[in-house]
Amino acid sequence: DFTAARKTLEPLDAKAGAGLQLTYAYAKSLIETGDVGEGVKQMVALEKANPNVAEIHRTLGEAYAAKMAPEAAEELQTAIRLKPRDGEAYAALGRLQIAQGDTKAGVASLETAAQLEPANNALQNELAEAKAKLGSQ
Numbered sequence: 001d002f003t004a005a006r007k008t009l010e011p012l013d014a015k016a017g018a019g020l021q022l023t024y025a026y027a028k029s030l031i032e033t034g035d036v037g038e039g040v041k042q043m044v045a046l047e048k049a050n051p052n053v054a055e056i057h058r059t060l061g062e063a064y065a066a067k068m069a070p071e072a073a074e075e076l077q078t079a080i081r082l083k084p085r086d087g088e089a090y091a092a093l094g095r096l097q098i099a100q101g102d103t104k105a106g107v108a109s110l111e112t113a114a115q116l117e118p119a120n121n122a123l124q125n126e127l128a129e130a131k132a133k134l135g136s137q
Contacts, residue, residue: 020050020053024055027042054086057076057082062076068100087117094113107131110127
């Protein structure tokens with residue numbers, strides 16, 4: 001429930017010296033509750049201060065992907081480079097690739113995600129649907 005998280009974190013974010021995790025959680029809650037512009041702005045600032053945190057890049061990539069912004073793939077690929085076993089980043093990249101019309105690359109990314117997260121049934125179904133789409137092309 002990102003709305004509740006946002007309400008809880010808003011007053012804490014204003015305090016000077018808020019930690020990385022708190023600031024990340026607040027920025028992510030902004031994005032998830034629809035204040036994407038402000039959330040991305042805060043996430044970009046976090047990224048500049050912490051360029052080697054994969055979760056920041058993945059969250060930015062997902063936010064950019066929702067808007068089909070050109071930065072999406074680069075952010076997701078950076079997240080994967082920093083944390084190669086992040087199934088969520090591979091899944092987000094696969095979804096983006098499919099949305100951009102590159103179903104073959106999208107299936108490959110989703111396959112990697114499914115290998116990293118074999119118990120994720122929703123991801124397994126998504127992969128099956130992507131493979132069916134690829135087969136019909």
